[in-house]
Amino acid sequence: MIDIIVGHYNYWVVIFLMMAGFYTVISHGNLIKKIAGLNIFQTSVFLLYISIGYVSEGTTPIIAEGFTRYSNPLPHAMILTAIVVGVSTTALGLALVVRIKEAYGSIEEDEIHDQDKSL
Amino acid sequence: MIEQNLSLLLVVIPLLSAPVTAMLPNGRMPWLLTLTASWTCLLIAGWQLSVVIDGNVISYELGGWAPPWGIEYRIDAMNAFVALIVSAIAAITLPYALLSVEKEIPRQQTSLFYATFLLCLVGLLGIAQTGDVFNLFVFLEISSLSSYVLIAMGEQRRALTSAYQYLIMGSVGATFLLIGIGLVYVETGTLNMVDLNQRLHPILDHQTVHTGFAFIVVGIALKLALFPLHLWLPNAYKYSPSVISVFLAATATKVAVYIMLRMVFGVFSNDFVRITPTDHMFLLLGVFGVILASVAAIYQTDVKRLLAYSSIAQVSYMVLGMGLASVLGITATLVHVFNHALMKGALFMACGALVYRVGSSRFEKLDGLGRQMPWTFTAIFITGLSLVGIPGTAGFISKWYFVLAALEHQSWLIALVILLGSLLAVVYMWKIVEVMFFRPVPDSAQSVKEAPVSLLVPMWVLVIANIYFGFNTELTVNVADSAARLLGVAAYHE
Numbered sequence: 001m002i003d004i005i006v007g008h009y010n011y012w013v014v015i016f017l018m019m020a021g022f023y024t025v026i027s028h029g030n031l032i033k034k035i036a037g038l039n040i041f042q043t044s045v046f047l048l049y050i051s052i053g054y055v056s057e058g059t060t061p062i063i064a065e066g067f068t069r070y071s072n073p074l075p076h077a078m079i080l081t082a083i084v085v086g087v088s089t090t091a092l093g094l095a096l097v098v099r100i101k102e103a104y105g106s107i108e109e110d111e112i113h114d115q116d117k118s119l
Numbered sequence: 120m121i122e123q124n125l126s127l128l129l130v131v132i133p134l135l136s137a138p139v140t141a142m143l144p145n146g147r148m149p150w151l152l153t154l155t156a157s158w159t160c161l162l163i164a165g166w167q168l169s170v171v172i173d174g175n176v177i178s179y180e181l182g183g184w185a186p187p188w189g190i191e192y193r194i195d196a197m198n199a200f201v202a203l204i205v206s207a208i209a210a211i212t213l214p215y216a217l218l219s220v221e222k223e224i225p226r227q228q229t230s231l232f233y234a235t236f237l238l239c240l241v242g243l244l245g246i247a248q249t250g251d252v253f254n255l256f257v258f259l260e261i262s263s264l265s266s267y268v269l270i271a272m273g274e275q276r277r278a279l280t281s282a283y284q285y286l287i288m289g290s291v292g293a294t295f296l297l298i299g300i301g302l303v304y305v306e307t308g309t310l311n312m313v314d315l316n317q318r319l320h321p322i323l324d325h326q327t328v329h330t331g332f333a334f335i336v337v338g339i340a341l342k343l344a345l346f347p348l349h350l351w352l353p354n355a356y357k358y359s360p361s362v363i364s365v366f367l368a369a370t371a372t373k374v375a376v377y378i379m380l381r382m383v384f385g386v387f388s389n390d391f392v393r394i395t396p397t398d399h400m401f402l403l404l405g406v407f408g409v410i411l412a413s414v415a416a417i418y419q420t421d422v423k424r425l426l427a428y429s430s431i432a433q434v435s436y437m438v439l440g441m442g443l444a445s446v447l448g449i450t451a452t453l454v455h456v457f458n459h460a461l462m463k464g465a466l467f468m469a470c471g472a473l474v475y476r477v478g479s480s481r482f483e484k485l486d487g488l489g490r491q492m493p494w495t496f497t498a499i500f501i502t503g504l505s506l507v508g509i510p511g512t513a514g515f516i517s518k519w520y521f522v523l524a525a526l527e528h529q530s531w532l533i534a535l536v537i538l539l540g541s542l543l544a545v546v547y548m549w550k551i552v553e554v555m556f557f558r559p560v561p562d563s564a565q566s567v568k569e570a571p572v573s574l575l576v577p578m579w580v581l582v583i584a585n586i587y588f589g590f591n592t593e594l595t596v597n598v599a600d601s602a603a604r605l606l607g608v609a610a611y612h613e
Contacts, residue, residue, distance in 0.1 A: 038290055
């Protein structure tokens, strides 16, 4: 039991971050907080990928004398790409929030909704 | 030499044109380059389909790395069919775009607009070409990110909130897909679709595989606007610039349908669908989607929103076809992907023509407009018949195959739902006809001219295609059938 908790601690962190981020996206009405939640949600997936690339007692995947076990570099390479995607999404999302603030004067979802309804 | 690389060029040409377009001076130059790029893509996609239509497969190894280690572009009949639909719609949309964009997009943004359009095209074509699941995720995000930008370029401020909502939902969907791909990768150690299929076969009962599958399906369902994950779609289509409504409605959800087919039947397999309740889930959501989205469409007071709800209903038909999980069902889905692209392309173009002349697509602005814009109105009418599924139109062919597939499955209920969906389509399309044709023109209204020729010609090309493919089913049904067989879907048997 202890083994499952301690031995897989990085996966528990992944699950916690995933749930926390996803909950923030769903529950918060503030547009910036939603983006922050989305970021945490995505980061948890980065962590998941990095964890699965781990090979026990493996070293950095650079060929060198005296080392025969290497970590799997492919998940790392994939997650670099996913980080780029995540950064672009965040940047675009924040840019949209700036435009929304200019157009509505607010970044609270319910206030924006009220403004549109009154039209 | 060139011929070997054509499949890659289909993605590279728009990808390289995009930054060049962004640097061109605003005005008509960016449009011209985008037009050239998309027509080149159409030629390549046509050539590609003609090569693979007889069951050949083109395999292209990126950078010379052999699959399954390197990224492989693997083109079979289904990939080529989807790539052809995407590039054909882009090629027809662009002549239409010139005037519509000049009217709706500020002049200083035209080059950036067309550059983003090309990036969206890159993403959609890349999804169709690639044979690598992670590469697919990247292309999906390229197309999604650029479509958020394009939607936000709408004239009203609600375009911004719609794009924001789509961004949140779309990113959650993409991240789900990424989690699913990660879990499947843990189990198999590969990302190549063909390789994945073989390696997954002995371990289809593993719990990690099931979890990964669930994440992948939910992620794609968000992009596909499958009921009940469709909430982002009506506003996104309503507030985006007309050209973007045309392009996205005709391609984006169709490509998502392709991803779903490829993942569920190509990567996992028909056996997996049968040992899990996937097919029942698709049928259930499809039935609800067809009925509820069609009913919602009836209550809309805006043509664009009405068409958006109708899109959700039509996508639900495609999901029904997947749920039947037979060669006929998948054939019906693929035929409908093609035919629905023609219908919605034409309808949103007509809608854009209304916006071009009247400035709005709300019902109260359209009273009696059918007599002042007869060509646009007739286009809506004929395509409406196709949407309903009247014999002699493309829509009939897809409905016919759906009903055949349902009857083969002996699901009378499904067949009934398909017919009910058509009846509801009659109701909502009639609402547009009634407003535009039978209501008198208000006295206060200024007289409206017919839309310019450059809007009418692409619209009517699609309208005529709707009729043509209602009689000549050789291309659509043959390609769809061979694609369905390649997916390894065995004919339905008890």
